[in-house]
Amino acid sequence: MPIPRPPRRKRSICRSMAWAVWALATPTTMAQPLVAHSAPPGGALALRVSAGTAQLQGLSPEHLLIAARRRxxxxxxxxECAAQDTQLPVLARSLHRxxxxxxxxxxxxxxxxxxxxRALRC
Structure with a gap:
């Protein structure tokens, strides 16, 4: 006689979406500011939230400025800037070797x- 399986819990859409956002998020996307609906983009609230998020992600203030400039x-x-971020260290290593x-x-x-x-102003 087969062993009965316990009933499966349904996952809520919110939990599934939260997991998908967490799984797909990169430090760069997490550093982008969260803006409240009533606050203007780039307001003080956005800067505070993005700075806090950057601290949680382990990003330095320089990385936060780079992300703001690239947005x-x-x-x-x-x-192209993201591709250059990976290509430049590879080229520097190949020059060294x-x-x-x-x-x-x-x-x-x-x-x-x-x-x-430099031309792209990354």
């Missing part, structure tokens, strides 16, 4: 990526 960029530029014959090409690639990073 003002167009979406395509935000995506490059053979003497390949140093010039690695240096040129790094300088080009850094110039693009």
């Amino acid at each position: 003002q960029l167009p979406h395509a530029a935000q995506l 490059a053979a003497p014959a390949d140093k010039a090409a690695a240096q040129a690639a790094l300088e080009q990526a850094q110039a693009r990073f």
Whole structure:
């Protein structure tokens, strides 16, 4: 005779949505300010909440300023800045590890990526 299963508890939509937001949230998205409906965007409440969220996430004030500056960029530029965030350290490591014959090409690639990073105002 099979062992009866205990009845499954239904998960509420709110709990499922809260879990999905928590699971998908990155430190960058968590650093974005939460704005109350009556407060203007970028008001004092938003800054207090975003600073508190950044502290909980372990973000420094510099990361908070970077996130605030990037929110003002167009979406395509935000995506390119995020890609550059990962690409620049990789290029710097490849320059450090490059053979003497390949140093010039690695240096040129790094300088080009850094110039693009500055041009985007990331």
